[in-house]
Amino acid sequence: MPTGGELMSAGGPASELIMFIVAVIIAGSVAGALAYVTTDLANSMKDRGEMLADSLRVDFAIINDPNNIPVSGTGPYNYTFYIKNVGKDIISFNPNSVQVFIDGNIIPSANLTFTDVNGNSITSLNPGEVGVIKVTLGNALSAGYHRLQVVLKNGKRRVLIFKI
Known part of the structure; x- marks a missing residue:
């Protein structure tokens, strides 16, 4: 029969695994949000550049x-x-x-x-x-x-x- 210390050690790797999975999920969410913001910013800059170019061509x-x-x-x-x-x-x-x-x-x-x-x-x-x-x-x-x-x-x- 395992002692209390052995149960703790068996639970340690499981909690570390859970924490690692949570960290990966959070990192993936942050990376996805940053990718969305970066894409949105790039599209806005492109649209603004096209408007400016049009403004300069028409005078x-x-x-x-x-x-x-x-x-x-x-x-x-x-x-x-x-x-x-x-x-x-x-x-x-x-x-x-x-x-x-x-x-x-x-x-x-x-x-x-x-x-x-x-x-x-x-x-x-x-x-x-x-x-x-x-x-x-x-x-x-x-x-x-x-x-x-x-x-x-x-x-x-x-x-x-x-x-x-």
Whole structure:
């Protein structure tokens, strides 16, 4: 018949084995969690990099002389703004993809006309091309300084402070 000391020694390796199995399970869980977090972080960095690359490829400039904005008509008034695609990708150039604000007020798409410099209707601007946005307003802008903001569908925006 075994003595009490012999039972203790037989239980020692069993408890060590249990502790080892628990440690392996915990280590596996931690490794799995770290792998998930690392993969999630890598995917987020990839997505962010693609967004930044897209933002750098799509760019434009408002190239008007801020002291001499072309205007025609005596009611309604047509103000002409020139937009140049200075990026590397084609820009969608139509009332559905470009918003125009003057002095913080959005101009309805029905009051916007998008053409090339020859007056032909267009829907996109290739890199290096210049497009024209004609803004039709019922009342003339008051004398003084005004703020034009043009926003593309991807959120890229440019501002021109101009004088009438």
